[in-house]
Amino acid sequence: MIYGYIRVSTEEQNLENQKKAISEKYEIDEWVEEKVSGTVDYTKRNLGELIDRLENGDTLIITELSRLGRSISMIFDIISMLKKRNVRCVAIKNNFDMNPNDSNDIITSVIIFAFGLSAQIERQLISERTKQGLAVARAKGKRIGRQKGEAVYYVKLRKYQADIMNKADKGQSINSLAKEYNVRWGTMKNFIVRFSKMKKPRPLRVKPRKHGHPTYRELEYFRNNA
Secondary structure (H helix, E strand, O other): EEEEEEEOOOOOOOHHHHHHHOOOHHHHOOOOOEOOOOOOOHHHHHHHHHHHHHOOOOEEEOOOOOOOOOHHHHHHHHHHHHOOOOOOEEEOOOOEEEOOOOOOHHHHHHHHHHHHHHOOOOOOHHHHHHHHHHHHHOOOOOOOOOOOOOOOOOOOHHHHHHHHHHHHHHHOHHHHHHHHOOHHHHHHHHHOOOHHHOOOOOOOOOOOOOOOOOHHHHHHHHHOOO
């Protein structure tokens, strides 16, 4: 089977140009189309369903490798998966033709190696940019995470505190409580002995600068001041 995969990022863009470019060179048995950003994980796109259906000897035709994804690491993962499944992948504009059945195709092997190296470098750069961003934020006085010496209040078992303490006061063992709430014995004991006696932190009085995932206190602030 020869599959043609075409993708654009928005509803306003047209798929016809890609379909025409592929149709001029290949006779497609089945088209897979979608209008979604390439930043979305391929497993959550129609592409993921297509890859699951591809079998040994199938061919996947695209106009260019960027149609598979927006990051080198994602493209590399997809190409590696196709190679393991013995699926041929052709990207017309990139002059890329990966044919797993061609043992003499050294160029494709070199390209895949280059993709793997680029993906590794990309991950390192993302990590470095993240660390630099956090450093700049801290230098500007922005609070990142807990303050030094601040104890954790919102632990896993906090929302069950009333029920846990009520059952513990009635004599239920730590072991049975741990099994009931699906935690380790030490986690349950630590909560009963230490965390249940902690005072709830004061509510925020100043609107927090949201960064990343909001904390419980930030969520509480926005909920109370909505």
